[in-house]
Amino acid sequence: MSAAPETPAPLLINGEAATGHGPILDAIDPATGRVSARYQTATSADIEAAVKAARESFARGTWRDKKPHERATVLFEASRRIAEAAEVLAHLQMSQNGKTLKECRTQAKAAAATFRYFASVCETMEGDLTTPRGDYLSMTVYEPIGVVALITPWNSPLAMEAQKLAPALAAGNSVILKPSEITPGTGLALGRIVCEAGLPPGVLNVLNGTGLAVGDPLVRHKEIGMISFTGGTATGRAIARIAAERLIPVALELGGKSPHIVFADADLDRAVDGVFGGIFDALGQSCVAGSRLFVERPLYRSLVDRLIERANALMLGPPADPASGQGPLASFAHRERVEHYVELARADGGRILAGGARPEDASLSQGAYYRPTIIEGLANEARACREEIFGPVLCVLPFDHETDLIKQANDSAYGLAAGLWTRDISKAWRVARQLEAGTVWINTYRELSIATPFGGMKESGLGREKGRQGVRLYASTKSIYLSLAGGA
Ligand code: NDP
Numbered sequence: 001m002s003a004a005p006e007t008p009a010p011l012l013i014n015g016e017a018a019t020g021h022g023p024i025l026d027a028i029d030p031a032t033g034r035v036s037a038r039y040q041t042a043t044s045a046d047i048e049a050a051v052k053a054a055r056e057s058f059a060r061g062t063w064r065d066k067k068p069h070e071r072a073t074v075l076f077e078a079s080r081r082i083a084e085a086a087e088v089l090a091h092l093q094m095s096q097n098g099k100t101l102k103e104c105r106t107q108a109k110a111a112a113a114t115f116r117y118f119a120s121v122c123e124t125m126e127g128d129l130t131t132p133r134g135d136y137l138s139m140t141v142y143e144p145i146g147v148v149a150l151i152t153p154w155n156s157p158l159a160m161e162a163q164k165l166a167p168a169l170a171a172g173n174s175v176i177l178k179p180s181e182i183t184p185g186t187g188l189a190l191g192r193i194v195c196e197a198g199l200p201p202g203v204l205n206v207l208n209g210t211g212l213a214v215g216d217p218l219v220r221h222k223e224i225g226m227i228s229f230t231g232g233t234a235t236g237r238a239i240a241r242i243a244a245e246r247l248i249p250v251a252l253e254l255g256g257k258s259p260h261i262v263f264a265d266a267d268l269d270r271a272v273d274g275v276f277g278g279i280f281d282a283l284g285q286s287c288v289a290g291s292r293l294f295v296e297r298p299l300y301r302s303l304v305d306r307l308i309e310r311a312n313a314l315m316l317g318p319p320a321d322p323a324s325g326q327g328p329l330a331s332f333a334h335r336e337r338v339e340h341y342v343e344l345a346r347a348d349g350g351r352i353l354a355g356g357a358r359p360e361d362a363s364l365s366q367g368a369y370y371r372p373t374i375i376e377g378l379a380n381e382a383r384a385c386r387e388e389i390f391g392p393v394l395c396v397l398p399f400d401h402e403t404d405l406i407k408q409a410n411d412s413a414y415g416l417a418a419g420l421w422t423r424d425i426s427k428a429w430r431v432a433r434q435l436e437a438g439t440v441w442i443n444t445y446r447e448l449s450i451a452t453p454f455g456g457m458k459e460s461g462l463g464r465e466k467g468r469q470g471v472r473l474y475a476s477t478k479s480i481y482l483s484l485a486g487g488a
Contacts, residue, residue: 011042011208012191014053015201020046022209025181030098030328030368031318037095039184041209044217050205051223054147054174057202064144064172068122075119075170078197082162083112085193089186091320093158096183097330098368099282100319104158110450111162111190117450118166121468125170130479137482142475144172145249146225149218151211151239153231154182154330155285155390161187163450163465164228165194169204171474176205176224178215180231182331184208211235219243226250226474230287233388233414233459240462251463251473253287253455255388256416258437259409260290260445261399264298266421270443272306275394278419278445280314280372283326283392285334287460288417290445292385293396294405300398304353304376307394311354311372316364328367329391335368338391342373345384345395350375355392380408388414402431410436415457419445438464 010017020040029036042050058064063071082089089111090104099107127141150164157179168175179187191206207214219227219242229239230253243250260278262271278290295303319327329335335358342356355373358364372392378385385395399405409418418437422428432440438456441447448454455464463473 010040011046011050012188012195012204012206013046013050014205015195015199015203018046018049020208022046022213025184025208027096027182027184028331029095030331033332033366033368037185039188039208042207042214047207047214047217047221050176050207051147051218051221053202054176054205055223057200058144058146058174060200062200063169063174063203066172068125071170071172072119072123074198075115075122075166078194079112079115079119081193081197082115082190083109085189086112089158089189092185092189093183094319094327096185097154097157098319098328099156099330100324100327102322103282104319107156107158111158114159114162114450115166115194118170118471121167121471122170125471135483135485137484139480139482141478141480142171142472143478145474145476146173147223148173148175148226148228148474149221149224150175150177151215151218151227151229151231152177152179152187154180155282155287157183157186158190160230161190164230165190165204167465167470168228168474169194169199171471173226173474174203176207176218178207178209178218181208181210220246222246224248228473229253236461251465252461253465254416254459254461255390255414256287256289256456256460257292257386257388257412257414258288258290258417258419259292259294259412259435261405261409261418261420261431262293262295262299262303263420263422263424263427264296265423266299267423267443268299268303268306271421272303272310274419274421274443274445275303276307276310279394280311280326280392281446283329283370283372284394285330285390286446288439288446288448289390290417290419291389291394292380292409292412293394294399294409295396297398297400304374304396307374307396308354311374314372316359316361316369316371326372326392328364328369330368332368334391335370338370338389338393341384341387341389341391341393342375345375345378345382345393348382348384349377350382350384350395351377353396380411386412402427406431406434410434413459416460417441
């Protein structure tokens with residue numbers, strides 16, 4: 001499992017492997033605590049070189065000016081190559097963020113599907129001929145913005161990097177990807193594959209390094225015309241401030257504290273599966289994790305008891321082992337953060353019904369493992385119910401009345417996602433429309449499609465990724481009036 005660390009790995013600038021000049025970054029395998037690979041990071045000179053390469057490629061028009069079907073051909077080829085490399089990509093992600101191999105495989109396939117989807121969107125993109133109100137033709141066209149910075153987190157890098165790269169490239173931009181320092185490998189690997197699929201040099205560049213050393217200078221760089229960011233709300237807000245100062249567009253996919261609601265008339269078996277997977281799949285390291293569970297009182301005890309049973313039975317283990325239900329958390333620092341929140345919950349009077357500790361199994365002691373945790377007895381105002389823990393911690397709260405439930409569910413700074421379980425379709429629709437969330441699931445959870453817009457309300461973000469309009473996020477709208485007066 002622990003191959004000798006690869007050292008040092010290069011950056012990707014102007015279509016070529018480049019030697020970074022910054023400090024070496026160790027990628028730690030959270031299942032073992034060992035270094036899985038070593039990466040060179042970028043200095044300000046490397047950032048300049050990448051921005052220059054991207055800017056010049058855009059100015060040359062080698063990608064921007066290609067016809068959409070020509071760009072689509074390259075994106076289709078990228079999709080094919082990503083699918084071919086899925087197994088390698090899956091192992092790479094697993095060795096850096098500890099997600100199970102099964103989930104990493106799914107995400108590698110999803111990355112290929114995302115490129116295929118945006119290749120199709122690219123091939124079928126249209127401008128608009130708008131209804132004239134005078135003697136002219138009025139057209140609206142969608143043009144690439146220029147050089148776009150894509151900044152990604154560690155929880156699902158394969159999926160998220162593809163989700164930003166594919167539409168940004170489909171729109172005709174040149175891009176610079178800055179992956180998380182926890183998972184520097186997948187962005188570099190994806191970048192190489194997409195370049196080899198036929199992108200002209202300079203159109204796709206990858207810079208590894210920390211948020212402060214590489215992310216922040218990129219966001220401030222005068223040649224960067226747009227920023228697309230996924231990560232924590234505090235970082236997103238800091239980036240938005242800089243973007244506001246520079247008056248450039250920014251797309252932000254931020255955190256969540258999603259309410260998951262079970263009414264007394266729900267199908268109990270399906271609700272247990274949905275609620276359990278909604279928080280404990282990926283160990284809650286998912287922006288849409290259903291981390292606040294509201295259960296209508298008549299069903300409360302039976303549902304919570306079933307969840308406790310499932311949590312205690314969840315098998316933690318090496319992520320490559322098919323018998324492991326879940327692996328470790330993505331990093332040791334992150335586990336400490338999760339533990340801190342569980343201590344806060346205890347101090348606020350929360351009763352730990354399951355988990356609340358590292359596993360006792362000695363064979364897991366070298367990894368960043370943490371048991372799935374269920375807490376009751378907290379008020380919705382407690383910090384563990386208000387702040388994003390991003391870990392395997394479920395806070396359960398009973399409710400009696402729909403009006404009060406909706407008030408509590410919406411009493412959050414976040415508005416990314418929500419789920420509800422009921423057999424009453426009128427109630428489902430009524431409640432779904434009142435929930436302040438960018439995505440609402442009814443009798444299902446964590447169902448995500450590249451064809452469906454995704455993003456958050458309130459402090460969960462700005463803009464919508466995915467779907468046909470996902471390309472427009474990376475485009476500038478231009479309206480052209482062509483006079484028909486005094487015709488030839
Ligand atoms: P961050 O928001 O800090 O990091 C996300 C990305 O932004 C990383 O590539 C990071 O670089 C980069 N970054 C950090 N600071 C800056 C900056 N000032 N300017 C530009 N880029 C920057 O997330 P964390 O990894 O620290 O996680 C913190 C919390 O955020 C999590 O516990 C969770 O609550 C939330 N989160 C939400 C995610 C989501 O999907 N919505 C995903 C990940 C985290 P680097 O890490 O290399 O320093």
